[in-house]
Amino acid sequence: MKKMRNSSYLKLFAVLFSLGAFTISCSSDDDNPVGGGGGNGGDTGEITVSGIIQENTTWTKDNVYILDGKVAVDGGATLTIEPGTVIKGAEGVETQASALIVDRDATLIANGTPSEPIIFTSVLDDITPGNVVSPNLTVNDRGLWGGVIILGNAPASLEGDVTEELIEGIPPNSGFGLYGGNDPSDSSGSIQYVSIRHGGANIGEGNEINGFTTGGVGSGTTINHIEVIANLDDGIEFFGGTHNASNIVLWGMGDDSVDLDQAYSGTITNVAVIQTNVSDHGLEIDGPEGSSNGEFNLSNVTIFSDDSPSNANSGNREYAQFRSNAMGTVSNVLLVGGTDGVDFTLQDDPNVVANYNSGILSFSNIEVVPPAGVTNLNDVFVDSSGLTSFTDDATGPNGFADAITNTSEASTGADTSVFGWTWVNETGAFGTGSDNQAAEVEVTGTITGNETWTSNNIYILNGKVVVDNNATLNIEAGTVIKGAEGVETQASALIIDRGATLNANGSAEAPIIFTSVLDEIQPGELVSPNLGVDDRGLWGGVIVLGNAPASLEGDVVEELIEGIPPNSGFGLYGGTDPNDSSGSIEYISIRHGGANIGEGNEINGFTTGGVGSGTLINNIEVIANLDDGVEFFGGTHDASNIVLWGMGDDSVDLDQAYSGTVTNVAVVLTNVSDHGLEIDGPEGSSNGEFTLNNVTIFSDNSASNANSGNREYAQFRSNAMGAVNNVLLVGGTTGVDFTLADDANVAANYNSGILTFSNIEVVLPAGASTLADVFADSSGQTTFTADANNFATTINSADNASTGADLTAFAWSWISQAAGF
Structure with missing residues (x-):
C-alpha cells in the first residue's frame, strides 16, 4: 500500500489548492478561442471566459473554466466540453450574472460519463476536477451564479403567435437569447452526465435564471443524465420545443423543480425530485400560450416532499400544479411525504378544466406515501375549479392513485439506481424522503x-x-x-x-x-x-x-x-x-x-x-x-489512522505525560486553524514520553482576516518529551513554523535527547527559503534550528515525498469523499 502514497498525495493536492493551502497563478496555454475573455490559470488550468464564442472551441478537463458574465456560443459555432471538466460561474447579479448560453444554430457537445461528469457550479465552490462532492458548499447555497441555457429553432407556442421570443433570464438587447422556429427536428447538440449546482442568480425583481433551461430545442438534441442542485429558481424549465430528456435528478430548488411551458411536446422519462424546506412545486406545468398546441409526456417520476417545520422562508413544497392550458400525459408517479397541505392540483383555469374533461390532460398509476396529517387522498388530489371529476378519478374505486405506507411498497416512480454518478447519490439525499427518516431516540442523563x-x-x-x-x-x-x-x-x-x-x-x-x-x-x-x-x-x-x-x-x-x-x-x-x-x-x-x-x-x-x-x-x-x-x-x-480537517484550534494536542504511540496522522488546516500539533509534557513529577510517527500536516495559505488562526505546523512546550518521526509538512502562509517554545524544560529535554525529531520533509511555506525559516527555537538555548539540516529536508512538492501519513488508510472518511485523497 505504501507505493500508492504519491498518487494519493496528487489527488489530495488538487483539493488543498481549493482549501487555500496554496495558490497558483499562471497563464492558459489553450489554443482554442474562448470568446472575448482572456485567461488566468495554468498548471491547474484556470481560464476565464467572457463574451461570445464564435468559433469551434473545446474545453478540457485539465482546466477549470470561469464564466465571467454571460458567455454565449454563437450561431454556427460548436462548444465541446470534455468529460470531467469543471466550469464555474463568477459572482454577479442582474446584468452581471454569469451563465452559459448556447444560442440558436449553435451546438453544445457536453458528454460527461458516470465516472467523469461535467460539473457547472459557482466560483465560490472549492471543488476541483476529479471530484463529485463539493468540499465547502451544500444544498443550502443558492443563487451564486446563473445557469445553463440551450436555445433552438423548434416550435414554441408563444403569446400572439409570434415565432420567436427572448428566453427568460436574459436581459433585453443582449444580442443573443432568441428561441423558437419551425424545425421540430433541430439539433442543439448532446448534453449527458452534467451536474449543475448553486445557480439561479437574480437578474431583476423576481426574475432568476433556471438551473437548466431549454427554449425551442428540437428532437435532434440529446439530453440525458442531468443533475441540478440548489438552484434559487426552477431546476429545469423547458419553453416549447420537441426534445426528449431522461434520467433527471433535482435537489433543493428554491422554486419549482420541473417547469414545462409553451406547448413543450417532448417526452421526459425517469425524474427524481427531492424538495427541501424552501422548495415550491415538484412539477409546475403550463400549456400553449398561442394557438398552436403540443402535449408533453412525463413518466416514471418520484417526488420526495419535505416535512421540516415551516418558517418565513419556507416554500409550499407541493407535489404538482397543472395550470394555464396544461395538456399532456403523466404516468407512473411516486409521491412521498411532506408537510400538512401538500397536494397535487389542477388549477382553477377553464382551459385546464376543458383539457382534463376531454382527456387531453391525463394521469395514471400514481402511488402516494401520504403527507403529514393526511388520512384521505382526497386531501392530496385537488381540483381548484370544482368543475372536473379529478379528485374522484384519483381516489375512487379503480382510481389512478393509491396510498402506500412507505417507499419500500412502491411499484412505480423513478429508477434511482441510474443516479449513482451524482452528488445527490454521494450525499445520500435519496434517504431524505419523510418516510425514509430513521427513528430518533433521545438520550439523556446517566x-x-x-x-x-x-x-x-x-x-x-x-x-x-x-x-x-x-x-x-x-x-x-x-x-x-x-x-x-x-x-x-x-x-x-x-x-x-x-x-x-x-x-x-x-x-x-x-x-x-x-x-x-x-x-x-x-x-x-x-x-x-x-x-x-x-x-x-x-x-x-x-x-x-x-x-x-x-x-x-x-x-x-x-x-x-x-x-x-x-x-x-x-x-x-x-x-x-x-x-x-x-x-x-x-x-x-x-x-x-x-x-x-x-x-x-x-x-x-x-x-x-x-x-x-x-x-x-x-x-x-x-x-x-x-x-x-x-x-x-x-x-x-495507542492510537492510529487519525485524520483531522478544519479545526478551530489545534488538531492534535498531547498533555500531562501522555505516553502512548500515535501512528499515521493526517492534518488538513483551514483558515481558522491553529497548530497541527500542540505538545505539552508532564505537569507533575512523574514523566512519560509520547511517540508520534508518520504524520502529514497540510497548512493553509488563504488570506488572513480577523478570524484567522496561526495555521502553524507544530509547537512543543511546557516540558514536552517524546519522539517525532517520519513527518511531511506542506505549504502554508508566511510565518508558519515548527517551534520549540521558550520553555527551559523544553530546551533541557531537547538538549538531553528526551525530545527528538527525525526524518522530516518540508514543502516550504510562503516566504520561506530555508529550513531555518521553519524550525524555530524560541528560547535560543538549543541547536534545534541548526540541527534541522540533519533531521529535515526540503522537497518541491508532496508528489516527491518519501515520508508522512499513508492517506490510503482514510478512504472510508468524509474528508476522502469531499477532498478526494
Whole structure:
C-alpha cells in the first residue's frame, strides 16, 4: 500500500489548492478561442471566459473554466466540453450574472460519463476536477451564479403567435437569447452526465435564471443524465420545443423543480425530485400560450416532499400544479411525504378544466406515501375549479392513485439506481424522503447498565450523556448519533466515565458518525447534505476517561477533565493502572463539535483522559471542531489512522505525560486553524514520553482576516518529551513554523535527547527559503534550528515525498469523499 502514497498525495493536492493551502497563478496555454475573455490559470488550468464564442472551441478537463458574465456560443459555432471538466460561474447579479448560453444554430457537445461528469457550479465552490462532492458548499447555497441555457429553432407556442421570443433570464438587447422556429427536428447538440449546482442568480425583481433551461430545442438534441442542485429558481424549465430528456435528478430548488411551458411536446422519462424546506412545486406545468398546441409526456417520476417545520422562508413544497392550458400525459408517479397541505392540483383555469374533461390532460398509476396529517387522498388530489371529476378519478374505486405506507411498497416512480454518478447519490439525499427518516431516540442523563445503540435509529444526545462506572455502551457499525444544541452547562456530549466501557466499532463500509442535530445526515450516508467544514461548535464532543496514570499538577492522582463543569458528578480521570481498558473505538467520524462551555473553554472533538493501553483506538476522523481535534490527557493508550480537517484550534494536542504511540496522522488546516500539533509534557513529577510517527500536516495559505488562526505546523512546550518521526509538512502562509517554545524544560529535554525529531520533509511555506525559516527555537538555548539540516529536508512538492501519513488508510472518511485523497 505504501507505493500508492504519491498518487494519493496528487489527488489530495488538487483539493488543498481549493482549501487555500496554496495558490497558483499562471497563464492558459489553450489554443482554442474562448470568446472575448482572456485567461488566468495554468498548471491547474484556470481560464476565464467572457463574451461570445464564435468559433469551434473545446474545453478540457485539465482546466477549470470561469464564466465571467454571460458567455454565449454563437450561431454556427460548436462548444465541446470534455468529460470531467469543471466550469464555474463568477459572482454577479442582474446584468452581471454569469451563465452559459448556447444560442440558436449553435451546438453544445457536453458528454460527461458516470465516472467523469461535467460539473457547472459557482466560483465560490472549492471543488476541483476529479471530484463529485463539493468540499465547502451544500444544498443550502443558492443563487451564486446563473445557469445553463440551450436555445433552438423548434416550435414554441408563444403569446400572439409570434415565432420567436427572448428566453427568460436574459436581459433585453443582449444580442443573443432568441428561441423558437419551425424545425421540430433541430439539433442543439448532446448534453449527458452534467451536474449543475448553486445557480439561479437574480437578474431583476423576481426574475432568476433556471438551473437548466431549454427554449425551442428540437428532437435532434440529446439530453440525458442531468443533475441540478440548489438552484434559487426552477431546476429545469423547458419553453416549447420537441426534445426528449431522461434520467433527471433535482435537489433543493428554491422554486419549482420541473417547469414545462409553451406547448413543450417532448417526452421526459425517469425524474427524481427531492424538495427541501424552501422548495415550491415538484412539477409546475403550463400549456400553449398561442394557438398552436403540443402535449408533453412525463413518466416514471418520484417526488420526495419535505416535512421540516415551516418558517418565513419556507416554500409550499407541493407535489404538482397543472395550470394555464396544461395538456399532456403523466404516468407512473411516486409521491412521498411532506408537510400538512401538500397536494397535487389542477388549477382553477377553464382551459385546464376543458383539457382534463376531454382527456387531453391525463394521469395514471400514481402511488402516494401520504403527507403529514393526511388520512384521505382526497386531501392530496385537488381540483381548484370544482368543475372536473379529478379528485374522484384519483381516489375512487379503480382510481389512478393509491396510498402506500412507505417507499419500500412502491411499484412505480423513478429508477434511482441510474443516479449513482451524482452528488445527490454521494450525499445520500435519496434517504431524505419523510418516510425514509430513521427513528430518533433521545438520550439523556446517566447510562447505568449495559446498552446497545443500533444503526436503524438516530440517537439524540440531550445534554451530557454519561456512561457510568461498570456500564457498557455498545454502538453498532453505521449508527448516527447527533448532539443537541446548547452551550455552557447545556452543551451536549457523550462521556465514558472511569470504569465504564465504550465498544464503538464501526467499519470502513459503515462508520459510526457523531454529529450535530442540525446535520440532516441519515444512517447509511457518509457526507452531510447540509453542513460543511466551516460549521463548528454546534454540539460538544466525545470524551473517554480511564484509570491510567497522568502527570498532574501537584502530583494529584485524579483530575476533572477539560470541558466538564465542576460539580457535575462525573468526569474524573487518572489512576495507577497503565493497562486499564475503556473499550474499543474504531471507524468513528466526529463532526461540527466544540460547543463553548465558558469563556475560552470548548469541548474537544475526541478527548481521552487517563485512558490505558487496554483500550483500542483506531481510524478516527474529526472534522470542523471549534476547539482541538483530538486531545489526550495523560494515559498510555495507542492510537492510529487519525485524520483531522478544519479545526478551530489545534488538531492534535498531547498533555500531562501522555505516553502512548500515535501512528499515521493526517492534518488538513483551514483558515481558522491553529497548530497541527500542540505538545505539552508532564505537569507533575512523574514523566512519560509520547511517540508520534508518520504524520502529514497540510497548512493553509488563504488570506488572513480577523478570524484567522496561526495555521502553524507544530509547537512543543511546557516540558514536552517524546519522539517525532517520519513527518511531511506542506505549504502554508508566511510565518508558519515548527517551534520549540521558550520553555527551559523544553530546551533541557531537547538538549538531553528526551525530545527528538527525525526524518522530516518540508514543502516550504510562503516566504520561506530555508529550513531555518521553519524550525524555530524560541528560547535560543538549543541547536534545534541548526540541527534541522540533519533531521529535515526540503522537497518541491508532496508528489516527491518519501515520508508522512499513508492517506490510503482514510478512504472510508468524509474528508476522502469531499477532498478526494
